[in-house]
Amino acid sequence: MPRDPRGRRRPSLERGIRFRLLVVLVLVMGGVLVFVDIAVSRLSRDFVLTRLEHDAESLITSLVVAGPDDWRITDNQLPSVYQRAHSGHYYILSGPDRTDRSRSLWDLTFEVERLLPGETRVGIRRELNGQTWLVWQLGFEKGGQVYSLWIAEDLAPLQMEQRRFESVLLLLVLVAVAVLLWMQRRVLRRGFARLKPLQRELEAHRLGIESQIPESLPEEVAPLVDALLSVLERSDQQIRRSRTALGNLSHELKRPLQQLHSLADRQSGPDDREALMRVYHQLHERIDRELRRARIAGTPSPGRRFAPAEELPYLVDMMSRLYREAPRVELDLPDVDTLPFDRDDVLELLGNLLDNACRHARSRVRLSLRRVETAWRWDVEDDGAGVVEADYERLAGRGVRLDESDRTERGHGLGLSICQAVVDSYRGEMTFDRSTLGGLRVRVVLPVP
Template identity: 30%
Template sequence: MASGRDRRALGLGPQMGVRGRSVLVAVVVVLVAILIGGSGLVWALQANLEQAAESTASARAVEVVDRIAAEGLTATAASLTDRSRSGEVVQVLTADGRVVGASSRAADRQPLSPQRPAAGEYTAAELDLDFLDEGGEWEVVSTGVVADGALHLVQVGVPIRVQRETVQTVALFLLAGAPLLLGAVAVAVWVLVGRALRSVERIRATVAEIDARHIDDRVVVPPTRDEVAALAVTMNTMLDRLEASHQAQRAFVSDASHELRSPLATLTTAGELALRGDEPTRTRLLTTMNAELTRVRGLVENLMVLARADASDRTTSRGDVDLDDLVDDEVQRLRSTGDKAVQVSLEPVRVRADAQQVAQPLRNLVDNAQRHARSTVRIALRRSGGDAVIHVDNDGPPIPAADRERVFERFVRLDDSRSRDAGGSGLGLAIARAGIRAESGEVRVVDAPDGWCRFELRLPAEDPAL
């Protein structure tokens, strides 16, 4: 078996390209078809011609046997010469092989065939009869017949030299035409594959010219409805995703810059005033600067969490997580730090997940509910089928149905009540959804029976029987 280096040396590797490999495969397939089909044709032609010769000889033998039965052995043997046919030799022999009558002088000295069938039996053989005028190979049919009280033989020979020469001529034509046919196939495949690849080359050239300045360009889809058209559609779909990703990235960078501009401006102004101010002024400004730094640090941490989520770069440590414990911790935190009433309904539910990636989204949802609630936050945990379901409700204004997906986008604030001054950066819900989806769950806004604002968190739950 040839090694990879040997194949490369022979030009059989990927260096050949699609056109070269297509031509090679087509030529090999056609060559195999010619060999198999040509061999079958030659064999079938030869068998057919030999069978025809045998049928002719057998029919002539039957005719001679019938004449012997009708006219007698002596009369039939004497009339063989007069009734001879071109291309046939007929003999009448005794049982021991002595020639009694023959249709030609060359055949009256020795039998055509050594075969000695019984009366009524027919045998055939291909023999080389050089003593006849034509010589060469003959098809000889022998049969036995009882005449004058004794067994005699009738032998009929038909030359098959012409048939063999015909078969050889056909074989030579096939051999001579094979290179021409292979060459024609190679040229045709080379041209056809080249034409097919022109569309691929156009697609490649178009994609190569697309950059950030022309990211809205698209590949022309040919009307062929074949694999090339499917490739063009796939490339356009990929370009759509790249354009959406590029626009999302630009929007993300723009929003992040906008969010950081305000605290940085505040820090710059505070630093300049602190340099010129007295000690009480510097003390007051340091408090403002610490608050802004805390805000910037939180914003940067949120941005890093989202960046890792986009890059699928989170390191997870999966284990059994008791969701009722996580929810209870958030309830205790909310009661100790917030001024809103908290209603709780918990069922013991366990999931297989990374505790940190579930705890942070849950905290973001609880903080969001506490920030927008008028007076009450309601948290419920239950099992629904094979899922663990957490409902985080607040009695603030519900989110309109048209905005229930947009609220999970980054830096989105739906109205003045969801402003920066209310404590949100517009990233908490985006982080919550990204974290829960990393655990094969989902976060969404749903309708609450009493009209409250409700966020639903779902995670695959473990079987309590295990």
């Protein structure tokens, strides 16, 4: 029995579908059988009633004069079924002075209700010997005298045939249900078998083998596969960005390490100690910067959408903790619950932009969000010294630093290259220009996926 990693039994789509189909078939077939039973019973009853009416007409027309104002049925005009004891066909003719009974009644005696001419009655009568009779009564006038004709037929033979027919029908229904369940199982397994190539390709992707997701997938699972592929693509992009960030970090650390190596080869004097400390502080600041970015990103939540009103105050609070003299961060946000972008991606993007802005700002940083046609636009601005216009295009380059001479190493390069990778993953655009606050403005436009 397949179980999940926690040891719990996994639900089965096939068993669930088969069970629901079985319930539907039982309800439908049960309803059909009930309908057939009612319909056949009614048809049988109507058939017997019609035959009783015809027999009554025959009996009335066979009446002969037995005396003054006396009519009776002679035996030579009776069908044989009325002369054989307990044959299942019976009649009683009740007149003013006498009552004639069919020989088939034998020793059964009971009173018959007298009816007016033209009056009829239909009913069911059950006898002690287990017979069930359908009874039809008619009142009529003959030779100026009023007679009542009681005529009945045993329903047992028809009921037996009806039960035999319904038993055969039930057997056929059970066979049909079994065949339908068997066919459904084959169809489901053949349908699920079309997902095997997808399973193999996903397993190859997990093992790092180049894979190609099949295109001919059932339309019922296509949205699920598309969502899965989107998550895998986003995961691949995040991994590539992580590798890029590690490469950038290695690039940033290479020169200080080379300087340390060069100084270590020499005999260190007082001047060299000062140089070594300067290089040490450079390394410490760059490593600390990466730790700040990790804190900004927070706990990874793949696939979760970004909620500006919930996440951005957290980022602002984080900046105030990271910098002792943190600038005032202003938020200009529309009334929107969530954005159709991955939370981790946007936190990484805005975290790096706000980190750069806070490090360069004098006292103010502004973050604004606007909807622009089929895209969302972020503007991150500061009131710092800014960057000369000629260097805007170089800012997003990998490992580019526009202030190598600045010994405090407060450059934009590493963080902005990571931001550019996030923007590229959404086929967006990141541009730079002068802010109305006086410093740099970074504008990011991400189209809605």
